[in-house]
Amino acid sequence: MFDSSNNHIQLDVKERNGSEWRLTGFYGYPERERRQESRNFIRSLASASTLPWCVLGDFNDLMHNDEKKGRHQHPQNLLDRFRNTIEDCSLIEVDLKGGDFTWEKSKGTTNWVQERLDRCFASSDWWSRFPLCTLTGFHAIVSDHEPIKLELNREDDDGVQMYFDAKDKLDDLLSHEEAYWKQRAKSFWLKDGDTNSKYFHAVASSRKKLNYLAGLKNEEGSSVTNHDDMCILLKNYFTKVFTEDGG
Template sequence: MNILSWNCQGLGNPQTVRVLSDLLKSRKPDLLFLSETISYTNKIEELRVKFGFSQCFSVDRVGRSGGLAIFWKHNVNCEVTGYSQNHIDVNFIENNVALWRLSCFYGFPERTRRKQSWDFIRLLADLSQIPWCIIGDFNDLLYVSDKWGSVPHPPSLMEGFRAAIDDCILSELDLSGGKYIWEKSRGKSNWVRERLDRAFATSSWHSLFPLCKLLVDHVPASDHDPIFLDLLNISLARKQFRFKFENTWLQDPNFRKEVSDFWLELPTINILPKLISVSSFMAR
């Protein structure tokens, strides 16, 4: 399963829709999340039909800003469990059981409202105990290295964001393909680049998808680049999965039961990640 997340900065521009069309053809995501759509439900439904998604859900813009939307294909078994102007929550289901949760997030762009964003992330973390991933445009920086050019980012804002992530016991997914997601005034004296889009997850989510990979896609005619989350990364799995059973493990009287219990706790989203998780558990 693959997820594409993009702050599209408005779907009213035909060029933006063309860029999105090219992205969908190249990446073929199973689920698409768009923030800053600056659109209403009728436009989102029009795009759902145009791009061939089976279902969609949207949050209308407010005035001339905002707007969120997700689209998903027929092979994705999920349900929307909550939403606001800043997020859409989705549970992924197997055999009528919620296996894991995805929060598609858009942080307040105003600096004066950053604390509201941090507190909202904490609120989302408390809503469920199932494996959780949160992805999107956080409109915030974690580290000094997340910004290039212009004046330094206020340390208090970075500290506040990091504290929220720590409080939620989240770890960040490593990003490949580039460091910065957003830029403005390219080539000018006030050129600035920042990393605003990210993905974080709980340890239980990482156990479900130990081979996941997060990439940045560079697109033309946009200040904001999309990020692409490949959950299974099958091509990498086939190259890296090596396992050797040690007979000495059988000397532990609890070994069989502990491995069996661990196996039964893992959902069968895809057999290869499940095998890798269990083999890692045995080798501890």
């Protein structure tokens, strides 16, 4: 199936194993008074099919205040309405790598504005097929929008199962490691403090630098930097101090 309008391009992807999912490229109205039309259109697309669904593009809308930088804050009612639309459609956002914003205006001036308008959402059943998917933003020279790239990565059933198996093993290992170091925390320095590991060697070297004496001054005010001369100076000083105290 292929479908399109001024606000979207949509097609059904059929894989070699016979499974299908839907991909939609979306463009939301930039005019604030037409944002509700965009939200209604998203809802209609979500209800039009039961296929696993992925929708990405320029939504011209924000979900949270930290998705905008510069000038005035985005109206809270618009944030709430767009976020409610996404939640009502049971969509989950794909995290963006490469930056927090995808659009900017008046860069280098006091009116510089940055927003995250370009994004990607997917249904939970689509996520179960592509759990390793990534969304990356790239810098653009001739556009005020940064292009975004969606990569599916290892989407076959065997690969997905291998991913979840490996993830469970990693989580288990990390849990055991955390417990192990908690148990060893109290005796860590006592038992291993003198071993010549890279860590303890670095600690010892750091302390040695802090305790290093570059030179001393004798009673005449002259600097003494030779190691043997400094030892003699220290010996004479403390001998004199203890002798005077004893007297």
